[in-house]
Amino acid sequence: MITIRPSAQRGHVLFDWLNTKHTFSFGSYYDPQYTGFGNLLVINEDKIAPAGGFGTHGHRDMEIVTYVIEGELEHKDSIGNGETISRGEVQRMSAGTGIRHSEFNHSSQNEVHLLQIWILPNQQNLEPSYEQKIFSEEEKRGKLCLLVSPDGENNSLKIHQNVNIWSSILGENEEINYSLGSNDYAWIQLVKGQLDFNNNTLNAGDGVAIREEDLLTIKGNQNESEFLLFHFLN
Structure with a gap:
C-alpha cells in the first residue's frame, strides 16, 4: 500500500526568520490524518534566514536527526557539544532523560535549508547523547x-x-x-x-x-x- 503525501498539502508556517513545512502535525499545525507514521513523528523542512535560529529549548525521550541540505548550522547543547553542521552532514541527538540545545544560522547572507526528523526511541530515560558525521556526495x-x-x-x-x-x-x-x-x-x-x-x-x-x-x-x-x-x- 502506497500513500503519497504531496508537498503542497503539508502544513506551512512562516516567521520572520523561519520558513517551515510540516509533513506531520507539529506545533500550531494539526491534521488528524497526519500525526506521524509508526515511530516516525516529525519531518520538518526548515529554511532558516541569515542570523536566525532556534533559541535554547529542551527535549526528552526523542531521537532527533538533522539532515542539512544547504548552508551551515551551529549546534550547541547542554551535554557540552558545540558543532557546525554543513551540507552533507547528519546529526543524531538522543534526548533521553532531557537535553537542551540551540540551532543557529550565523551567516549574514545565506539561509540554511534542512530536514528536522523526530523518531520515537525504543527505550525511555536513556542517557542523552550526540553524534555527527559527514557523508560525501x-x-x-x-x-x-x-x-x-x-x-x-x-x-x-x-x-x-x-x-x-x-x-x-x-x-x-x-x-x-x-x-x-x-x-x-x-x-x-x-x-x-x-x-x-x-x-x-x-x-x-x-x-x-x-x-x-x-x-x-x-x-x-x-x-x-x-x-x-x-x-x-x-
Missing part, C-alpha cells in the same frame, strides 16, 4: 548510503530505534531496487528533483508512506534527484 550518487542504523553499521550514526535511514542522489534514468521484509514499513522523502517510484511520480517535498510492499523501485526522472528512505524493521 560520491557515497550517495547512484546508490543508497546508510546514514543511520540501530547498530551503527558501515560507519552510520547509531539510533535507538529499529530503523535504517538511507540517502541517495540519482541521475536521470538511474534506478535502485530495495526490498522490504514482511511487516516492515517505509517512508520516502524527496529532497530535490523528481522520482518515479513504483509507477508513481514524486516531486520535490513529496513524501510517501509504504506498507505491505515487497519491492521498491526508485528511478530518477531528473538529474540530482535526492531523497531519504526510512526503513522500519519489524
Whole structure:
C-alpha cells in the first residue's frame, strides 16, 4: 500500500526568520490524518534566514536527526557539544532523560535549508547523547548510503530505534531496487528533483508512506534527484 503525501498539502508556517513545512502535525499545525507514521513523528523542512535560529529549548525521550541540505548550522547543547553542521552532514541527538540545545544560522547572507526528523526511541530515560558525521556526495550518487542504523553499521550514526535511514542522489534514468521484509514499513522523502517510484511520480517535498510492499523501485526522472528512505524493521 502506497500513500503519497504531496508537498503542497503539508502544513506551512512562516516567521520572520523561519520558513517551515510540516509533513506531520507539529506545533500550531494539526491534521488528524497526519500525526506521524509508526515511530516516525516529525519531518520538518526548515529554511532558516541569515542570523536566525532556534533559541535554547529542551527535549526528552526523542531521537532527533538533522539532515542539512544547504548552508551551515551551529549546534550547541547542554551535554557540552558545540558543532557546525554543513551540507552533507547528519546529526543524531538522543534526548533521553532531557537535553537542551540551540540551532543557529550565523551567516549574514545565506539561509540554511534542512530536514528536522523526530523518531520515537525504543527505550525511555536513556542517557542523552550526540553524534555527527559527514557523508560525501560520491557515497550517495547512484546508490543508497546508510546514514543511520540501530547498530551503527558501515560507519552510520547509531539510533535507538529499529530503523535504517538511507540517502541517495540519482541521475536521470538511474534506478535502485530495495526490498522490504514482511511487516516492515517505509517512508520516502524527496529532497530535490523528481522520482518515479513504483509507477508513481514524486516531486520535490513529496513524501510517501509504504506498507505491505515487497519491492521498491526508485528511478530518477531528473538529474540530482535526492531523497531519504526510512526503513522500519519489524
